[in-house]
Amino acid sequence: MSQKKNTTSPYYQGDLIFILAIFILISVIAVYAAKPSIALSSYPVKQLIFFILGISIVFFFLYLDLEQIEKLSIYIFIFCILMLVILKFSPESIAPEKNGAKSWFQFGSVTLQPSEFMKIGLIMMLSSVISKANSKDSRSTREDIHLLLKIAGISAVPVSLILMQDAGTAGICMFFVAVMTFLSGVNWKLIIIVAGTGIALVLLVLFLVIHFPDFSQNVLHIKQYQINRVLTWVDSSQQTANEKYQTKQAVMAIGSGEIFGVNINNLKVYVPEGQTDFIFAIIGERFGFAGCTFVVIMFFFLIYRLVLLIDRIHQYNRFASLFCVGYAALIVIHTFQNIGMNIGLMPVTGVPLLFISYGGSSVLAAMIGFGIVYNTSCQLKKYEGYMFK
Incomplete structure (x- = not known):
């Protein structure tokens, strides 16, 4: 009795297509609902254009194999570094300053935020470097230390440049770097030493910021708005009037x-920056508790899909597996921070809800990562097909 062959194309990944389609639909509706004036009516159209450009990026990555994508890592990483350096020294006419920092290029009505793309570039570069190291079973302690130094060296420059612009984005980078380091197979004793040192430094800086804000600003050169965010996180009574208003309106919108x-x-509830940072509050008012729950479930579904992909692709391509690790960590921290900010549990930062918040840089950067993940899922189907032929 002949066995029926599976003729489904490896390039058809129904679950990933479904997740992306749902995110696009929710994003466009929420951005439309967030419009505080008629002038913002073009935002959902622009958001849809960003997604169409993002989908074209996904198709571009489908023409490459995983080895070619890995070779591109160094060039994408260097390009993103150069963009951050150029941003730092650009005149205010094309790089407007806000809160004492330059975070994006402004070309008329078009803006570009290099730090969003740097996240993907850093994940790609770290994945390439870690994947080239010997497997954890055959590495010596010296090789582990060497790998840790490589990870630290690669991460130091982009994180430092981003820290000059936005501490929140720099913190996100440090989170996925830590996750990738932990899963790189480095000896757990070394990880404890490094992690313990890092946590001690963070606690020291937080102590200085909370108890000696003038010292932190004058000696450590931490900007006042960054100090304010830490102080308001520790004690909500110290929130500025604007931050209190944003948080209050977001919570009211979700409740209504x-x-x-x-x-x-x-x-009925006006939410400042509703189409960007507080998009989850708009979803809460438009779709209610059921809609918020559905969005969270969709993110869990995507993360679960990535975890399965990490486990299954690892034996075929370590680079792809590690990239999925970093990308999953990126989605986790963005989702946690943004939703936490919307419900008043986290400080107000400029962290978008990936795939949902309005913004060309955020959408395109997320879609670049999604394109690599989609390619990885397609290649896995090919690998497993070859294996069982």
């Missing part, structure tokens, strides 16, 4: 949505 939300034309 009740179980199933309200009609898109009946949104």
